[in-house]
Amino acid sequence: MITLHGFAASNYYNLVKHVLLYKQVPFEEHLVYGGSEELMALNPAGKVPVITTPEGHNISESSVICDFIEQTYPSIALYPEDATERAVVKQIMKVAELYLELPSRRFIPYALSGTDIPDSVKNEVRQVLNRGVMALRHLCKFSPWLRGEQFTMADIYVYYVNTIVNSFATKQLDWDVLADIPGMKQWEEAMRQSDITQAVEDARQANLPEFMQKVTAQIQAAHASK
Ligand SMILES: N[C@@H](CCC(=O)N[C@@H](CS)C(=O)NCC(=O)O)C(=O)O
Structure with a gap:
């Protein structure tokens, strides 16, 4: 059986969990947080999610895990059969990660430590987000799913990217970024x-208090060591 390592407050963890649930792949969850030696042993980059395959291999990076799950468990397909259409689905995922998720994440350290964000950072993030908005306006059909009739990996991926855009970029920039798509x-x-x-959201809510405790402890430890 697959083991999914990480914590439910993580949107990256949740998107992989959503894929496993959607594809009805049996898996167990193993709670591990960033900054722990246990996680470093699973993924030397220190990031969640990680999966351990039934054969005992550890795989990380959520989009790579998504591909692995699709290839290993092809029933209940989440990528289109047509190569061009499959490329567009992957393009949407890549665009969402590079131009929406990652710039929005620039605000997280400021939000967690309660410090002001310099205007230069806000301007830079706004420009990158604008690229993402323009690209997704062009690529997404919303009829009813992102690429039309077929529900795909991009639907799951973008949904969890959007949680970060909505929680951080929209608030800090006073710009409802996704309303522009x-x-x-x-x-x-x-x-x-x-x-x-x-179900994924319920687990996220349940994990949030413990996750916030960990983050607060890490911030306090960092201040104390200065
Ligand atoms: N590119 C990675 C990013 C994963 C990521 O940033 N995970 C965060 C949680 S949402 C994490 O592990 N943070 C812990 C840390 O940075 O110490 C992926 O796609 O899986």
Whole structure:
């Protein structure tokens, strides 16, 4: 059986969990946090999620894990058969990660430590987000799913990217970034209705207090060592 390592407050962890649940792949969860030796032994980059395959191999990087799961468990397909269409699905995932997720994440350290964000950082992030918005406006159909009739890996991936955009970029920039992509808000609402999304969200809420305790302890330790 696959073991999914990480913590439920992580959107990257949750997107992989959503994929496993959607594809009805049996798995067990193993709680491990960033900054622990246990995680470093599983993934020397110190990031979650990691999966351990039934054969005992550790694989990390969420998009790589998504590909591995699809190839190993091909029933209930999440990538289109057509090569060009499959490339577009992967393009959407890549664009969402590079131009929406990663710039939005620049604000997390400021939000957690309660420090002001320099205007230069805000301007830089705004520009990168704008690339993401322009690209997704062009690539997403929302009819009803991102690429049309077939529900794909991109639907799951973008949903969890959006949680970071909504929690950090929208607040800090006072710009409802995703509202600038026509159809995105209605699609998000449809995604939110699924039983899987709700189960993943319940687990996230349950993990948040412990996760925040860990983060606060790490921030205090960093201050104390200065
Ligand atoms: N590129 C990685 C990013 C994963 C990532 O940033 N995970 C965060 C949690 S959401 C993490 O492990 N943070 C712990 C740390 O940085 O110490 C992926 O796609 O899996």
